[in-house]
Amino acid sequence: MSNEPLLSVVDLGIATIQDPRTLVHDVSFHINSGEAVGVVGESGSGKTLSALSILGLLPRGVGVTNGEILFNGNDLLKLNSEDLRHIRGNEIAMIYQDPMTALNPVMKLGKQLLEVIASHDGIKANSENQVRDLLSEVGIPDVNRAMVSYAHEFSGGMRQRIMIAMALLLSPKLLIADEPTTALDVTIQQQILALVSDARKKRNMSMLWITHDLGVVANLVNRLNVMYAGRIVESGSVEEIFRMPKHPYTAGLLSSLPTSTGTNRERLTSISGVPEKPWLVGNSCGFAARCSRAQSRCHNEIPPSISTGESSVACFFPIGSYS
Ligand SMILES: Nc1ncnc2c1ncn2[C@@H]1O[C@H](COP(=O)(O)OP(=O)(O)OP(=O)(O)O)[C@@H](O)[C@H]1O
Ligand SMILES: [Mg+2]
Numbered sequence: 278m279s280n281e282p283l284l285s286v287v288d289l290g291i292a293t294i295q296d297p298r299t300l301v302h303d304v305s306f307h308i309n310s311g312e313a314v315g316v317v318g319e320s321g322s323g324k325t326l327s328a329l330s331i332l333g334l335l336p337r338g339v340g341v342t343n344g345e346i347l348f349n350g351n352d353l354l355k356l357n358s359e360d361l362r363h364i365r366g367n368e369i370a371m372i373y374q375d376p377m378t379a380l381n382p383v384m385k386l387g388k389q390l391l392e393v394i395a396s397h398d399g400i401k402a403n404s405e406n407q408v409r410d411l412l413s414e415v416g417i418p419d420v421n422r423a424m425v426s427y428a429h430e431f432s433g434g435m436r437q438r439i440m441i442a443m444a445l446l447l448s449p450k451l452l453i454a455d456e457p458t459t460a461l462d463v464t465i466q467q468q469i470l471a472l473v474s475d476a477r478k479k480r481n482m483s484m485l486w487i488t489h490d491l492g493v494v495a496n497l498v499n500r501l502n503v504m505y506a507g508r509i510v511e512s513g514s515v516e517e518i519f520r521m522p523k524h525p526y527t528a529g530l531l532s533s534l535p536t537s538t539g540t541n542r543e544r545l546t547s548i549s550g551v552p553e554k555p556w557l558v559g560n561s562c563g564f565a566a567r568c569s570r571a572q573s574r575c576h577n578e579i580p581p582s583i584s585t586g587e588s589s590v591a592c593f594f595p596i597g598s599y600s
Contacts, residue, residue, distance in 0.1 A: 281350055282307035283483050284331070284451060289344035291326050291335065298556035300339065301326055301507045305582075308451065313477060313484040315494035315515075317530065318504030319552050324487045327504075328453050330354075331485075332371060333361040348451075367397050370444035371453040372473075374460055376436035379443060380428040386412075386439060387424030393446050411442040415472060434465040438472065445476060452477065453485045458493070470497060492534045495519065500587070503527045506563030507555030513588030523588075523595040526564045562592070570594045 284307060291301035301323040308314045316324050329335050331346055331353065346353040348368065353361065365371075373379060381389050390408045394400055412420045415438040428436055437457060444452060454473060458466035474497055477484050486494045494501065494515075501518050503511040503526065511524040522528040529548035550567040558579075562568070565575040574593050582591040 282347075283310045283312075283349065284308040284485075285345070285347040286327070286331070287345040287347065289327065289330060289346065290342040291323070291330055291339060292342045292556075294338055294340050297342075299342070299507065300555050301330075302555065303344070304504075304507075304509055305344075306502045306509060306512060308483050308485060310450070311481045311483055312500070313474075313486060313498040315486045315488065315498035315501045316504055317488055317491050317494060317501060319489055321506075321552060321554070322504040323507040323555060324489075324504055325455055328371065328455050328485065328487055331453065332365050332369060333358070334365075363397070366393065366449065367447045368449055369451045369453065370447070370449040371455065372437075372440055372444050372457045374456045376433075376440040377428065379440045380436065382428055385425050385427060390443060390446060393443060397447055408442075408446070411445055412439070414476065415439070415442045415445075416468075417442070434461055434469065437461065437465075437469050441469070441473060441476070445480075448480065449482065451483045451485065453487070455487045456489070459488075459490075466493075491530050503530070506553050506558050508563065508591065509582065509589075510564065510592065511588075511590045517588055521597060523590040523597055524564075524592050525568045525570050525594075525596060528596055529567075570596075 286307070287305050289301060289304040290299065292299045304323070304327055306314065316327065318324055326335065326339065330341055333353065335341070341354055348364065353364065356364070387408060391400060391404060394404045394407070409420050409424070412423055417423045417435065417438060428439070431439065458469050461469065470493065486498055488494050498515060500514050501512065502509045503524065505526050511518065511522065511527045518527060519531065522531055533548060548567055553563045553566065555563070560579060561577060562571070562575045562580050565571040568575065572594065580591045580593045582589045
């Protein structure tokens with residue numbers, strides 16, 4: 278076994294192709310084999326685009342401008358569309374907030390799931406059993422009936438479970454989850470998170486969890502990357518980040534987590550202001566305008582990411598420093 282990470286994203290840049298506006302700047306992170314890693318950040322920080330670039334699925338008009346995406350040592354950005362199609366599903370699968378992104382509304386479920394197998398590995402004698410087993414693993418109550426039903430016949434939570442089954446069908450090494458439970462109510466959200474987490478552990482699968490909610494991923498991942506305005510501003514182990522956040526933005530996220538006091542769940546504080554658009558940040562720290570620690574340097578220079586061991590922070594005046 279090599280010690281090479283399963284996935285290494287190195288200095289990834291993403292921009293609109295025509296005007297061009299930079300949407301993601303020099304993003305680097307890695308996922309080791311069997312490890313779960315989180316990407317957390319507010320809306321528009323570049324989480325989804327970073328994930329879609331791994332699968333070669335960036336929306337039209339948006340492209341990768343620089344960087345490497347190494348999967349098992351191969352740069353996915355250099356693969357042709359046929360090789361990428363093979364990687365998608367077989368090696369890397371993704372689950373989305375809206376399950377209808379992945380499900381076909383006019384095809385019965387059994388047929389749909391079997392077609393996924395057919396288009397990648399070819400149907401085998403046990404393929405139908407494999408589909409049935411997965412549907413029961415994800416908690417679909419009447420599998421026989423589900424096999425001949427259409428996606429719209431299920432509730433939102435059940436559709437999420439079906440999409441998860443579809444993502445697991447080809448035993449991917451890496452599963453990317455892009456806010457799969459944001460649209461669900463809290464109880465169902467917890468059930469689905471537990472389901473994915475159990476399925477991951479059982480298979481020793483690697484995972485990338487994307488969320489705007491630090492509270493959601495805290496128990497699901499080993500390491501966290503905090504994104505702000507198209508950059509990773511802090512990364513480290515969950516324990517370290519929760520115990521001693523270094524970037525003022527991370528500290529703000531943590532202090533705005535709801536606290537449970539008896540039956541009352543209340544938010545402590547929230548970060549005032551709105552995030553800067555990544556392409557408008559220019560030569561400054563993107564968080565400077567909202568940051569209580571900001572000094573003139575923060576408005577005139579981009580803070581480089583400084584690593585110490587497994588953690589990194591991009592801030593001139595990180596919390597815990599002497600300045
Ligand atoms: N197709 C597109 N064309 C132009 N800009 C885009 C496109 N898709 C996303 N963007 C912009 O890129 C930035 C990053 O978007 P992205 O969807 O990655 O954010 P996100 O962190 O996933 O946000 P959310 O939490 O809302 O899902 C945003 O400013 C967004 O407006
Ligand atoms: Mg998103």
